[in-house]
Amino acid sequence: MRVPDDDTVTASHAISPDLSDFARQVRGSYRMLLRRRLGILAVIAGCIVASVVLDFCLGPSGLSVGALIRTLLHPHDVSAGQSVIVWQIRLPYALMAVCVGAALGLAGAEMQTVLANPLASPFTLGVSAAAAFGASLAIILQWRLPGVPDAWVVSADAFVFAIGSVLLLDMVSRRRNAGTGTVVLFGIALVFAFHALVSLLQFVANEDALQDLVFWTMGSLTRATWPKLGLLAAACVVVAPLSFRAAWKLTVLRMGEERAASLGVDVPQVRRGALLRVSILSALAVSFVGTIGFVGLVAPHIARRLLGEDHRFYLPGSMFVGALVMSLSSVAARNIMPGVVIPTGIVTALVGIPFFLAIVLRRQGLS
Amino acid sequence: MNGLFAEHVTVRYGRRTVLDDLTVGPFPTGRVSALLGPNGSGKSTLLRAMAGLGEATGRVMLGPDELSRMSLAQRTRRCLYLPQTLPATVHLQVLESLLAAQNATGVMPDVTGGDEIDAALHMLDIFGIADLAMRYMDELSGGQRQLVGLAQALGRHPDALLLDEPLSALDLHHQFAVMDVLRRETERRNIVTVMVLHDLNIAVRMTDYDVILRNGKIIASGSPRTVITPDTLRQTYDIVARVETCSRGLPHIMVDGLS
Numbered sequence: 001m002r003v004p005d006d007d008t009v010t011a012s013h014a015i016s017p018d019l020s021d022f023a024r025q026v027r028g029s030y031r032m033l034l035r036r037r038l039g040i041l042a043v044i045a046g047c048i049v050a051s052v053v054l055d056f057c058l059g060p061s062g063l064s065v066g067a068l069i070r071t072l073l074h075p076h077d078v079s080a081g082q083s084v085i086v087w088q089i090r091l092p093y094a095l096m097a098v099c100v101g102a103a104l105g106l107a108g109a110e111m112q113t114v115l116a117n118p119l120a121s122p123f124t125l126g127v128s129a130a131a132a133f134g135a136s137l138a139i140i141l142q143w144r145l146p147g148v149p150d151a152w153v154v155s156a157d158a159f160v161f162a163i164g165s166v167l168l169l170d171m172v173s174r175r176r177n178a179g180t181g182t183v184v185l186f187g188i189a190l191v192f193a194f195h196a197l198v199s200l201l202q203f204v205a206n207e208d209a210l211q212d213l214v215f216w217t218m219g220s221l222t223r224a225t226w227p228k229l230g231l232l233a234a235a236c237v238v239v240a241p242l243s244f245r246a247a248w249k250l251t252v253l254r255m256g257e258e259r260a261a262s263l264g265v266d267v268p269q270v271r272r273g274a275l276l277r278v279s280i281l282s283a284l285a286v287s288f289v290g291t292i293g294f295v296g297l298v299a300p301h302i303a304r305r306l307l308g309e310d311h312r313f314y315l316p317g318s319m320f321v322g323a324l325v326m327s328l329s330s331v332a333a334r335n336i337m338p339g340v341v342i343p344t345g346i347v348t349a350l351v352g353i354p355f356f357l358a359i360v361l362r363r364q365g366l367s
Numbered sequence: 368m369n370g371l372f373a374e375h376v377t378v379r380y381g382r383r384t385v386l387d388d389l390t391v392g393p394f395p396t397g398r399v400s401a402l403l404g405p406n407g408s409g410k411s412t413l414l415r416a417m418a419g420l421g422e423a424t425g426r427v428m429l430g431p432d433e434l435s436r437m438s439l440a441q442r443t444r445r446c447l448y449l450p451q452t453l454p455a456t457v458h459l460q461v462l463e464s465l466l467a468a469q470n471a472t473g474v475m476p477d478v479t480g481g482d483e484i485d486a487a488l489h490m491l492d493i494f495g496i497a498d499l500a501m502r503y504m505d506e507l508s509g510g511q512r513q514l515v516g517l518a519q520a521l522g523r524h525p526d527a528l529l530l531d532e533p534l535s536a537l538d539l540h541h542q543f544a545v546m547d548v549l550r551r552e553t554e555r556r557n558i559v560t561v562m563v564l565h566d567l568n569i570a571v572r573m574t575d576y577d578v579i580l581r582n583g584k585i586i587a588s589g590s591p592r593t594v595i596t597p598d599t600l601r602q603t604y605d606i607v608a609r610v611e612t613c614s615r616g617l618p619h620i621m622v623d624g625l626s
Contacts, residue, residue, distance in 0.1 A: 022488075022497060022498075023484070023485055023488050026462065026484065026488060026497075026500050026501060027484050029501055030462060030484060030501070033460075033501075248467055248470045248471055249471060249472075251459065251463075251467040252467050252468060252471040254455065254457045254459065255454045255455050255457060255459070255464060255467075255468075255504075256450065256452055256454060256455045258420075258450040258452060259449075259450055259452070259454060259516070260471065261420050261439075262418060262420060262443060262447060262448040262449065262450055263443060263447075263468055263471040263472065263519075263523070264439055264440040264442075264443035264444060264471055264472035265471050265472065266439055266440075304458055305458075308458050308459055308460065308463070308503070309457050309458045309459045310459060310463050310467070
């Protein structure tokens with residue numbers, strides 16, 4: 001312990017002489033650290049662009065890269081078939097991967113922070129299961145919300161249940177004395193409940209509907225359309241800045257709920273805000289592409305290792321990592337077996353698991 | 368009246384009343400005060416109630432200002448509670464954790480007039496852990512994290528500092544060192560510092576105003592020598608104890624057994 005010299009008494013911020021060198025050094029390395037994190041974000045962003053280009057260029061149609069780009073730039077000069085492949089399939093598919101990954105990555109990151117649980121994600125807390133139940137109501141029982149056009153029926157039903165499940169989680173978290181443990185256990189109960197309900201519907205379903213439903217729950221980006229893509233992208237653009245604005249509070253929350261409260265953070269309010277953002281992003285993403293929840297679990301863990309837990313970097317980092325993992329999965333989904341598009345949900349889990357295990361087995365993840 | 372005091376404080380957890388119409392203080396400014404008592408006597412509850420955490424009725428005053436009428440953000444800026452739990456082992460650098468604590472409720476008005484990083488380093492320095500600035504919290508020992516927690520608290524420059532067992536994870540050297548720092552800073556900044564303590568010898572030697580609680584009731588309050596007596600210790604802890612004077616003339620508490 002240092003005995004205060006006169007300097008520190010007159011000006012409390014003054015640093016004793018032998019510390020000033022050290023301070024300069026620390027400031028230098030802190031600046032370096034911030035720069036390195038920005039660098040890492042930039043590299044991931046670069047990888048996303050590369051992956052999207054790859055996703056756009058590779059595929060079963062056998063079009064050359066030149067032809068693809070020509071179609072992109074001059075859609076009217078090429079054959080209708082080629083134009084459809086590029087504009088209605090390749091491009092929305094590649095971009096949807098990025099948006100879904102970003103949405104699930106951000107949702108998972110915020111969920112893990114506000115629920116203080118490394119297992120929290122839209123997948124593990126029942127959002128995906130609820131969406132699957134909604135989809136199964138649409139596919140098997142033809143239950144539809146009034147006024148929803150045909151192309152949106154499954155997504156709309158899935159969305160209603162997904163958002164309902166997060167609102168239920170939110171209601172539980174609002175209860176007085178509901179700790180984060182309660183919320184997580186409630187989420188797990190939701191998973192089992194919805195799985196059971198989906199099984200029940202599968203049991204009574206006819207063969208065709210059953211096949212549709214099983215395919216839906218595997219999760220696939222081939223359901224991407226421009227309006228859905230636009231809606232999800234808009235949600236990301238609106239929600240992400242709100243998340244980033246809460247970055248300091250979320251960072252402090254990571255040091256412990258009680259500590260955050262004692263530093264003046266209104267913890268219930270921060271948690272509600274985060275859950276609301278999570279519900280919009282994850283419900284939209286899952287309802288459009290099916291059960292692709294794994295990204296929401298892994299992306300935050302990878303971002304945490306790469307960027308630390310300063311949420312100014314961790315939140316965008318998790319978004320970027322989610323987008324990258326999803327985009328790479330999308331490339332893999334269409335190119336592992338020639339001529340076959342494997343449902344992305346399957347590939348995501350298979351691509352994500354090695355990452356995930358590597359992190360978990362290093363035992364340095366969230367404790 | 369000067370200092371921090373609470374009037375008619377009542378706190379209930381569910382149906383259980385932990386504090387019932389308790390009036391305590393004033394805890395003096397510029398001095399370190401201790402809150403003593405057995406487990407479950409309501410010490411933490413009282414500190415939390417004074418800091419505005421959890422639901423409590425009653426009035427809490429800091430000098431002429433009524434804390435209990437302020438918003439949480441305002442109030443925690445004036446009067447800061449440091450929980451007993453250590454800062455979590457997160458993947459966050461010590462320096463960042465101080466900056467985050469500083470910015471938790473919006474960017475703080477710059478109290479020190481200096482640069483944020485300098486101020487944070489200075490706080491770490493007075494607790495002797497400036498060298499940990501760039502280390503990650505999940506690499507530190509419990510004691511080191513406790514010191515970081517103290518640096519975070521002091522770095523926010525509150526007018527009242529309520530510390531819940533701030534020495535619990537520290538070795539002997541650091542217990543005394545932290546007490547020295549707290550006494551010095553409390554006096555220099557002329558703030559109120561109240562801490563929950565279990566070590567009666569530290570309380571009697573290094574604090575200036577003590578309150579003993581049992582079952583949410585005040586057994587005694589005042590200067591350590593008048594508060595810590597064989598009689599109050601028997602009433603509070605059900606022990607037989609003596610307050611002896613050591614060879615240097617300082618008080619020392621000897622426990623002979625259970626009463």
